[in-house]
Amino acid sequence: MAGPGNIPPSASDTGYRSLIGPLLLPTWAVIGIFMVLPVLLMAVYSFLTKEFRGGVIWDFTLAAYDQFFVTRGLFGDEPAQIEWTYINIFWRSIWQAGLATILCLLIGFPTAWFIATRPAQTRGLWLFLITIPYWVNLLIRTVSLKFLIRDNGPLNESLMAIGLIDGPLPLVNTNLAVQLGLFYSYLPFMVLPIYAAVERYNFALSEAAADLYASRWATLREIVLPVVKPGIIAGCILVFVPSLGAFLAPDLLGGAKTFMIGSLIDEQFKGSQGDWPFGAAVAMILMTLVLIVLLLYARAQTRGATR
């Protein structure tokens, strides 16, 4: 179609285009070897038979999925019933990740708003301050957090010193500690996309809303939140998805009662107790769950755009 916007490709353009394929080869190779191949490998492993002391036997079976969803009693001779153990771990993980997301949103939105409304020359500094903790390895930060909140750690010691509490607050090995760990780990993933959205927000819209009799609360609800919604949703996905599969925070800060998917998968690949096909199956189920959430979001987005 020859329109004003459609300039026919010139000879040099065509030459350049034929180069794109070869130039993208390293990218495709990296994505293929380090992203697609491992996922495919996990998918295949989840249908294999486990070898004791780790590893797999190349014998295709649905045993791993069967183990996840179905129980036949302790000795495998009872009628098949739904196995709730792992579904409950999933449910708890979703709940924990959801809570962490809400917490990050409640703190992250005002933070992002604050940064985006600073004068342009100081915004960079604020963003820089937000990213500083991420120069330190996540494992070390999580361990440090554990030291901070343990019974004889600085938090409990100082609270006791000022007489606010009599004995140490039992924080380690609780859901609260896991929440704190998840919140601390993923807060910037909430702040940054919301910041990007608020920074582009046209504040004349808030003035227009106030001019049209909207209170501050109504302006936030009716104008600000809907306009920056893409940033909020991006932030929520960026926090929820890694929280769901997180294993450092639950492992180090939580106890047996706060066991999450990440730790369950982690366990299957460690030591002689491991069960590779089962670990792979849990990973595939988790991935399917995340994909469903993302697809639902993508569908909601396209519906919103074509309205």
Add this chain to the structure above:
Amino acid sequence: MSIAVDIRDAVKSYGPVTALHGVSLAIADNEFFTLLGPSGCGKTTLLRLIAGFETITSGEIRLFGQDIARLEPNHRPVNTVFQNYALFPHLTVLENVAFGLKMQGVDAATRHARAGKMLEMVHLSQFADRMPAQLSGGQQQRVALARALAPAPKVLLLDEPLSALDLKLRQAMRVELKQLQEDTGITFVFVTHDQEEALTMSDRIAVMSNGRVQQTGTARDIYEAPVNRFVADFIGETNLLQVDVDSVSEGRATLTLPGGHRITCPSASTTTGKHHLSIRPERLTISPEADLTATVDRVVYLGTDLQVIAHLEGGQPITLRLQNAARTTPPDPGQRIGLHLEEGAARLLAD
């Protein structure tokens, strides 16, 4: 006639910078009132004070007698048409127009009917379900207008609403705006830096500069009887001649023109000595009955007019405009011409 907006000694400071130095204005009900001035003169600040987006440092703003200076914008019965429209991007055109009524608690059926009527008024009915981004600049402008008029404000504030449109559209919108103001009977307070816009639409104009109102009056007042050098220079073209004032009494001055001729003319100044005399180029005629003598430098052909650029004895430049009529024979460069001042052509300015 009652007063719609009454501003008394309005001062607005931003730290050490003062944007408005004690502005007083009385805008009548049903009036198309324009705040005119160059950028940075304080006209937008004044508008934003009336809307409530800025808080007044000192002074009073009354709306039909009610003091509104300390009210939040959402409690003031005025609506604004923003410079870049500020349409809500996530709402349809109809929802945009109905927004003010929704915030006032009007039920969905009533507010959508009213918004529909508003869209009809600005000829956009068929676009009710579009998103703002799917409209052209001129259409968005009219949506902004409909949105601000939908809650039936007592006063409509317009912040350079035409500046983002192209020339043809701007000219068409001037006529539409004026018509709309007359049809609705709402007081319009219009901010612009475009003098032509101001002259063609306004009932009255306040010319502003440096945070002060320099002159308030009808288009004719301001064009023909500017009070000071700023107004004379900002509105239209004018010649500013330095003259010696001999005496002033009862609004008229006797002065000596360059070349020695003495005349009497209306005066905005009350002091004698050196002052500026404003002479509109179209009020000068070439005549043997000369008040001034000039030497022609250049003749510029402007289509409807001929512009003659000349200089007086002593070197002060002077420009005149001659209508490009069949009988007009333009002077030649280098030619000496006599210039006659008609009664009322010259006006002595205050500085």
